[in-house]
Amino acid sequence: MFGFLLFAVVAAVTGWLVRRVQRRRAKAGSPAGIPCMARHPEGRGRWRSGRVHVDQGAARWIPRRGPAVDLAGARATAVRPTSVREGLSINPGSRIVTCAPVAGPAIEIAVMPLDLRELLALVPEAGDVAR
Numbered sequence: 001m002f003g004f005l006l007f008a009v010v011a012a013v014t015g016w017l018v019r020r021v022q023r024r025r026a027k028a029g030s031p032a033g034i035p036c037m038a039r040h041p042e043g044r045g046r047w048r049s050g051r052v053h054v055d056q057g058a059a060r061w062i063p064r065r066g067p068a069v070d071l072a073g074a075r076a077t078a079v080r081p082t083s084v085r086e087g088l089s090i091n092p093g094s095r096i097v098t099c100a101p102v103a104g105p106a107i108e109i110a111v112m113p114l115d116l117r118e119l120l121a122l123v124p125e126a127g128d129v130a131r
Contacts, residue, residue: 041105
């Protein structure tokens with residue numbers, strides 16, 4: 001009898017805590033920016049999660065940890081699907097956009113297909129981009 005009562009109390013408190021977290025997240029809304037994964041430099045770095053934001057008219061990739069990468073003046077040079085090897089570390093359904101900044105090495109940004117058009121609006125395409 002005591003075990004059942006203890007279980008009921010623990011279940012009630014757990015349910016209350018979970019619901020409280022859900023309400024807090026719903027009130028905060030979704031974060032701004034385009035969710036993505038990126039690696040810097042192109043083809044060699046590790047995939048890191050973050051978001052692409054627009055700050056004062058210029059796009060920036062802001063990782064969860066580490067310094068932001070400025071994409072001001074960058075051009076999208078290629079759009080391609082993920083390879084089998086890349087599909088093990090990122091979502092296999094995503095599209096990879098290679099961005100060439102004005103200075104520095106290229107960066108690859110992986111976004112979901114529904115977010116691709118929005119990313120290409122922030123980082124303009126350079127000439128004829130292969131899709």
